[in-house]
Amino acid sequence: MTPPLFTLDAVLAATGAKAANVSASEINSISIDSRELGPDALFVAIKGDRFDGHDFVDTALANGAVAALVSRGEGEGRIVVEDALGGLRDLAIAARQRSRAFVVGVTGSVGKTTTKEALRLVFEAAGETHASIRSFNNHWGVPLMLARLPETAQFGVFEMGMSAPDEIRPLSQLVRPHVAVITTIAPAHLENLGSLENIARAKAEIFDGVEPGGTVVLNGDHAQINILLDAAAAAGIANVVTYGFARGVDWQITAAETAADRSFATIVHGDEQHALALGVSGRHMLSNATAALAVAHVAGIEPGVALRALAGFGAQPGRGQRLALGPAEKPLLLIDESYNANTASMGAALDVFGTIAAPDGRKIVILGDMLELGAAADSLHASLADAVRSSGAERVHLVGSHMAALAEALPPGLVASHSPSVAEALDGVMADLAYGDAIMVKGSNGVGLSRIVSEIKSRFSQS
Incomplete structure (x- = not known):
């Protein structure tokens, strides 16, 4: 029998809250959108840039939520905490503490979501997998995705984004990945960060949350790779894996061919060669898939399993x-x-x-x-x-x-x-x-x- 995502008692223990007039004993989904509620949903009333979830609590309860995590207001079905977003983080921490999943965090200037999706495909071929949806990769998206991590999941994949310094570090410390992936460094958010070197340093904040004995997987096809290598060493991470088209990387993409809707390459890893075929075009797609292949190896997944899964890899809406x-x-x-x-x-x-x-x-x-x-x-x-x-x-x-x-x-x-x-x-x-x-x-x-x-x-x- 599949255990619930959280019992009500577990929610109260994690958040330090008290529940009044909450009849449900189980929570099986968590949402911050009153229009998108799963079964036995807990609606979390966070305050965003444009909307305050507290304005939609009654709607969420009317739409089927069994309880609402709020920081103000009274009434049936409400679980009151000091700060609703803080309560969501508490649930994320609780979900991560109980989890035995192999957890991966992904960041980078380009290719985060696509690499996350490639990893999801590979992990799903090997066991029960939980992955971030869409681009839920910020200060509320990451805790929401982590709080949804089922206790039974064998693999978890979480995307982390940023537009300024000191944003990825707390996300990574929440997720505590066994593997941290940085897809690449490119001109993005220059307005806040000023240079590619500063972008690299901000992305390297993901290392601060890596579990002891963990691994970082780095794209070697950019000029800031040495900044990342130095940052990994400074964070005490000894296990570093590189990939890309560059010579000398651990997982090298060779003999790349792209057609209108397909991509092919030979991936060289030590004395082994692997034939990679994708149902999508682009050298960048080959790079994203090779990152997934390298992470799969760290996770102990056979290359054949990963390659067969990646054969079904395609572009996502809005991303090709x-x-x-x-x-x-x-x-x-x-x-x-x-x-x-x-x-x-x-x-x-x-x-x-x-x-x-x-x-x-x-x-x-x-x-x-x-x-x-x-x-x-x-x-x-x-x-x-x-x-x-x-x-x-x-x-x-x-x-x-x-x-x-x-x-x-x-x-x-x-x-x-x-x-x-x-x-x-x-x-x-x-x-x-x-x-x-x-x-x-x-x-x-x-x-x-x-x-x-x-x-x-x-x-x-x-x-």
């Missing part, structure tokens, strides 16, 4: 997912990269787009601003010009103030439009698309290009 919309004989091909962007991921996505042919029309890219790049923003946007030209794009739609720099760097005939916002771009962009075209949409999530993706899906899904 491909959709053929409309009539089979002449579809519109949509590549959705709308969730995030920095110079590294932009270059990787445009490189993949260069391998794609339009079904029966033009190749069009819709690019939005890369946010939080600080004083270097305009020059970094302009630096994308060569990658855009090499992608084979025939028309380019640009959205955001910093994209003006890219517009100036591209041939005038290539730029179909440049708009300050999605709202101002939408009608013109949609009027330019037709069945048979291949469209790639990419930009930082805050730009809102997902609205364009949704409109494309809505308008072109019907043949």
Whole structure:
């Protein structure tokens, strides 16, 4: 019989709270969204940047939550603590303390979510696995995901993000990973961190939570690798594993080939060679999958098990997912990269787009601003010009103030439009698309290009 996620008594013991008029004896799911409640749900009323969960407690209870963890208010079903987010952290700590799972933490400037998903696939092939959903990787997302860790899980994978120093350290100390992965260092959050070296140091905070005797797994294909190696040594971590295309790494990607929707490589590890095949295109995808292969080895999973699992690895929504919309004989091909962007991921996505042919029309890219790049923003946007030209794009739609720099760097005939916002771009962009075209949409999530993706899906899904 599967044990509950928490008994009510365990919730009270972990949080130091008292429950009044709570009839449920078990909690089997935890949510901070009154619209998304699992079975026997505990609703946690955290206060966010835009919403206060306390405003939705009654709604959550009406929608089926069996209790609500709150820091104010009285009434049936409420468990009152001093701070609701602090209570959620207490539950996360309790879940981690009782767990016997092999736990992995993932961070990096690019590829966090994709690597986490690759690890989830591999671990699920070996045993019961719990992994972060979507990009729940911040000060509330990590404790929420950790609090949901079932006592029976054999593997746990948690993504950790940051936009400033001293944000990853407390997350890692909460998760206490047996393995910490840093996917790469690239220009992201330069506005707050100032340099790639500072980004590397901030990512290296993940080492501070690694369990004694644990391992760090590092991508060796960036200039800041020595900063990470030094930081691992300073944290007292002796077990360091490297991967990537660079010579001398422990898991080296060789003989890489990418096609429109597949990638292949030979992975060399010591005297062994492994054939890696993915159902998604891109050298960066090969890198993310190789990280998962290296972690699987540390976890004691046979390479064959990991490789078979990775054969089913595909792109996630907003991160390279491909959709053929409309009539089979002449579809519109949509590549959705709308969730995030920095110079590294932009270059990787445009490189993949260069391998794609339009079904029966033009190749069009819709690019939005890369946010939080600080004083270097305009020059970094302009630096994308060569990658855009090499992608084979025939028309380019640009959205955001910093994209003006890219517009100036591209041939005038290539730029179909440049708009300050999605709202101002939408009608013109949609009027330019037709069945048979291949469209790639990419930009930082805050730009809102997902609205364009949704409109494309809505308008072109019907043949």
